[in-house]
Amino acid sequence: MPNWKHFTEKEILFPVFPNGSKLKTWHELENLVPNVAHSLEYTMQLVEKIREKYNNPIQITSAWRPKDSKGPHLTGKAIDFRCLNNLPEWPLKIFNILENLDETDFRIFWEYKGYYQGWMHIDRDYRTASGQTVFNIGYLKNKNMIYERWNGISPIEKTLKAGNV
Numbered sequence: 482m483p484n485w486k487h488f489t490e491k492e493i494l495f496p497v498f499p500n501g502s503k504l505k506t507w508h509e510l511e512n513l514v515p516n517v518a519h520s521l522e523y524t525m526q527l528v529e530k531i532r533e534k535y536n537n538p539i540q541i542t543s544a545w546r547p548k549d550s551k552g553p554h555l556t557g558k559a560i561d562f563r564c565l566n567n568l569p570e571w572p573l574k575i576f577n578i579l580e581n582l583d584e585t586d587f588r589i590f591w592e593y594k595g596y597y598q599g600w601m602h603i604d605r606d607y608r609t610a611s612g613q614t615v616f617n618i619g620y621l622k623n624k625n626m627i628y629e630r631w632n633g634i635s636p637i638e639k640t641l642k643a644g645n646v
């Protein structure tokens with residue numbers, strides 16, 4: 482059982498949107514799907530580091546999703562989370578923390594849904610031994626998420642620049 486300072490096993494096993502996992506303990510997860518447990522632990526190491534620096538409550542909204550047809554949640558490599566105290570543009574802080582951590586081998590998506598909404602998706606080991614880091618922002622456009630590389634401009638600034646306020 483991993484020993485995270487800021488998260489319990491239940492927060493990972495029973496996130497806000499569990500999508501199909503019926504396992505009750507971490508031990509059960511390790512026995513049944515050791516690769517999933519291993520992957521979740523690897524990604525959670527990074528989430529724990531972020532949480533440590535961020536110093537604000539973080540809620541895990543999604544982790545292992547055995548009912549997904551594909552993608553990193555199916556294999557336990559991804560964690561979604563959000564900030565609980567409604568700090569505006571809190572994902573910018575998370576990006577900043579990650580840019581200053583000496584970590585590689587992760588992707589992070591800011592799933593942008595407005596000033597106070599949205600969540601962060603982080604996954605690791607997405608391309609074996611790539612060692613690459615990717616920062617993306619997803620915008621809702623005509624009901625579809627469009628993903629772009631993070632270029633230092635927040636969605637708010639972008640909207641202001643475009644004059645669509």
Ligand SMILES: [Zn+2]
Nearest residue numbers: 559560561602
């Ligand atoms: Zn996700």
